[in-house]
Amino acid sequence: MFHVEQPLFVDVLTQGASTFGIELDKDRVSALTSYYRELDRWNQKVNLTSIHGTTEIAIKHFLDSLLYSQVLERRKNASLLDVGSGAGFPGLPLKILAPELHVTLLEPNEKKTSFLRHVIGTLDLKNVSVISKNLRDFSHLTAQHGRFFYVTTRAVEVAQVLPFSAVLLEEQGSVIICLAKPLNIDPGKYGFTISRKLDYELPHGYGHRILTALQPAVVS
Numbered sequence: 001m002f003h004v005e006q007p008l009f010v011d012v013l014t015q016g017a018s019t020f021g022i023e024l025d026k027d028r029v030s031a032l033t034s035y036y037r038e039l040d041r042w043n044q045k046v047n048l049t050s051i052h053g054t055t056e057i058a059i060k061h062f063l064d065s066l067l068y069s070q071v072l073e074r075r076k077n078a079s080l081l082d083v084g085s086g087a088g089f090p091g092l093p094l095k096i097l098a099p100e101l102h103v104t105l106l107e108p109n110e111k112k113t114s115f116l117r118h119v120i121g122t123l124d125l126k127n128v129s130v131i132s133k134n135l136r137d138f139s140h141l142t143a144q145h146g147r148f149f150y151v152t153t154r155a156v157e158v159a160q161v162l163p164f165s166a167v168l169l170e171e172q173g174s175v176i177i178c179l180a181k182p183l184n185i186d187p188g189k190y191g192f193t194i195s196r197k198l199d200y201e202l203p204h205g206y207g208h209r210i211l212t213a214l215q216p217a218v219v220s
Contacts, residue, residue: 005054009036012058016203022066022097031096031123032062038119039087046111048087059206065090066097068152068176071196071213078149081106081168083135084156088116090178091152095128102127104148108134139164149173158183162190166216174213183212193217 010033017024024032036057042048051057068090072078078101082091085105095103105128107113113132120128131138135156138144150173151165158177165175174195177183187194196213 008054009058016063061089065093080150081148083153105130135164151175176213
């Protein structure tokens with residue numbers, strides 16, 4: 001079955017990425033396809049994602065993760081913390097797209113962290129670490145304070161991310177979230193302001209998204 005699905009995955013992902021001006025070379029396509037293959041294989045044993053269709057996985061997980069790059073600043077050796085990483089989205093696709101990123105995947109579920117470590121080893125990715133903690137506990141580790149230029153999340157509620165993120169960010173760092181609807185909380189309540197926002201429609205009718213970058217407010 002998989003030999004039929006793999007070309008479909010590649011076609012859907014590369015066409016979708018090209019629509020947004022993201023060009024994937026052969027090495028990146030190969031890595032993303034290997035990642036998809038392992039996700040498909042593991043998901044038969046471990047509940048990594050409730051999405052099973054090839055096209056839907058390519059769009060909702062892989063392409064949607066790659067689109068975070070549209071609001072990332074080009075910054076040499078930037079560090080990214082992916083909160084509630086789950087099966088690695090958006091952290092691992094972003095790492096594959098931009099190998100210079102230093103990525104930390106924060107995921108408390110041990111079965112999912114086992115999968116993440118397996119994929120990192122399978123793809124031989126460098127400067128990627130997996131930490132099995134929740135964000136609240138992680139934010140209490142003083143060694144992590146001021147370490148990350150980006151904090152990303154797809155699966156965790158914004159109100160559960162912002163209170164613990166500012167202490168982890170470098171100066172001028174950003175929290176980047178992806179929502180289907182406009183932000184329904186005032187980020188100022190948590191000391192943040194919106195710095196960038198991008199609205200887009202996913203291909204194949206898979207829905208509207210709003211990428212929002214938030215930065216700690218400057219205290220005058």
